[in-house]
Amino acid sequence: MNKKLALVSGIASLVLTACASQQDRVTASGSYEYLKAEQRTKLQVPSDLDTPEFEDDYAVPTVKQTGNDALIGRDLEVVPPALVIPLVTGSHVQDGYKGATVLIDQVKDSETLDKTIWNSLIGYLEEKGIAVENFAPDEGRLVTDWMPVNLNEDDEGDGWFDWSSDEKSTVAKGRFLFTLELKPHGRTGQLSASLLDYKQGETSLDERNPMQVRRDEVEILNRVIGHYEYLNQLETNRRIAEIRQxxxxxxxxxxxxxxxxxxxxxxxxxxxxxxxxxxxxxxxxxxxxxxxxxxxxxxxxxxxxxxxxxxxxxxxxxxxxxxxxxxxxxxxxxxxxxxxxxxxxxxxxxxxxxxxxxxxxxxxxxxxxx
The missing domain is CATH 3.30.310.170 (Outer membrane protein assembly factor BamC)
Structure with a gap:
């Protein structure tokens, strides 16, 4: 009986430790005492005394607030930036561009670049069982149905004991807009992914901060890029086999x-x-x-x-x-x-x-x- 109680207690401790470590991994370490700091008022000089001269040598300049003021302390996620990974041969990212975008150059002449990119994207969605809500190739737009986000490709096989994921028990899903813009010469295409809608339990898109939205967009785009490169490798291997034959x-x-x-x-x-x-x-x-x-x-x-x-x-x-x-x-x-x-x-x-x-x-x- 004592052994069973010890085993149950050990498992419970591991679960609590894992949950705590997940939170600690995405928040800043150290003390949060600075959150209790208050703005000091300016020195009040009685009217019957002379006001001393103040120097502005160490004055903190006013900075323009571009982020969310509520994202402080433990509410601010400290995680690596989401980066677009241009795996495809001839692909690259545009310096200074903040959106989830990749530039893809045409490397084969058997079909037009836009057809190659759309076929690869639709093939990926079909492989994952994701429906296409709207597709307008002439306008360079494709809207997906609900699809999982923030999941690794092999997450479906994970056991209950896998605490390496940051996911909550409820799977996060999103609807995405893919846009494709060809350069005037037609040999370079700009593929972008944008999050249109989001849901995870009671959480909606309005409750996601810009960093989280970008992370979702970049992750989905990287999955599509990876599938595109996978198809390229299959085609290359098939072509090499034909050439050697x-x-x-x-x-x-x-x-x-x-x-x-x-x-x-x-x-x-x-x-x-x-x-x-x-x-x-x-x-x-x-x-x-x-x-x-x-x-x-x-x-x-x-x-x-x-x-x-x-x-x-x-x-x-x-x-x-x-x-x-x-x-x-x-x-x-x-x-x-x-x-x-x-x-x-x-x-x-x-x-x-x-x-x-x-x-x-x-x-x-x-x-x-x-």
Missing amino acids: GLDMEMGFDSDGNPAFVLDARYDIAWPRIQLVLRKLGFNVKDLDKRNGLIFVQYTDEQVSWWKGLLSSDDAKLLDYDEYRLKVKDLGAKTSITFMDNESTPFDAKMLTDLFEPFEQVMTEDGLDI
């Missing part, structure tokens, strides 16, 4: 009717894959222009001799040691590669046929190093 290739023609290699791959996958193949075949890439599909190379054959067994003589080489140009064109689901000399004259069918076998062997090989 062997691609089928055949002889054919480009859109201008010149003899060309035709790859069974989209342009965005074929472009980096071609560079890997060229490097393994002994070509040095000197310059490239993805937008116009041009690759400038120099054939050196340095430390590359594995393919010579495919040719008729031991001293054979793919090409003369010279500079060449490749024209890469998007054919929809396929991509063409046109070899040209240094004067941009396309190779004839015979010259291209001589290159086909070693080029195809490397192009269809799986697991090329990136």
Whole structure:
């Protein structure tokens, strides 16, 4: 019986200690005796005496009150500032901007930036089971339904003994407005989150101070940014796997009717894959222009001799040691590669046929190093 009482007493002590420590973590330490201080009145000099001269050397200047006068003592939370974390590649925050805002640069051209951002945001809301109350992409606005705030992503699995969270027993919920503004050039978007409504038990938005509101807004925005970066990583990993995977290739023609290699791959996958193949075949890439599909190379054959067994003589080489140009064109689901000399004259069918076998062997090989 005594053991049971000791166990219950120990658990109760731990709970009380945990609750107290939660309050102590967000309030200033030390004495609050200064709250009892009173304003001293000015020295009263009797009318029959001379008034002494007063110096203003140590006068405390009047400061402009910009905050809430009620936030003093234990009512003032002393916590780290809420910071927007620009995890997404090409994202950054604007210096001096106080709102929950992130600037995102466009890093891929497969779709417009606003579509990418909205798809990521809506995907996050759907994944978390949060409804969209209003969505007006033309106006750059999305309003969410009620969603949890101030919760970590893994809070759902926490046990009753986890006292690390600052949350109360009642889950706080909020409705948020997301706004997206594109810069005139269309390659940078400004995504912002604003708290429209809040409830936690009897607490409403009017009872939240500006610091708490900003903390909620920044936390929600950081969750959205994290999901955006997660999708980017998935896309990057998928793309790397496609690039390393062997691609089928055949002889054919480009859109201008010149003899060309035709790859069974989209342009965005074929472009980096071609560079890997060229490097393994002994070509040095000197310059490239993805937008116009041009690759400038120099054939050196340095430390590359594995393919010579495919040719008729031991001293054979793919090409003369010279500079060449490749024209890469998007054919929809396929991509063409046109070899040209240094004067941009396309190779004839015979010259291209001589290159086909070693080029195809490397192009269809799986697991090329990136």
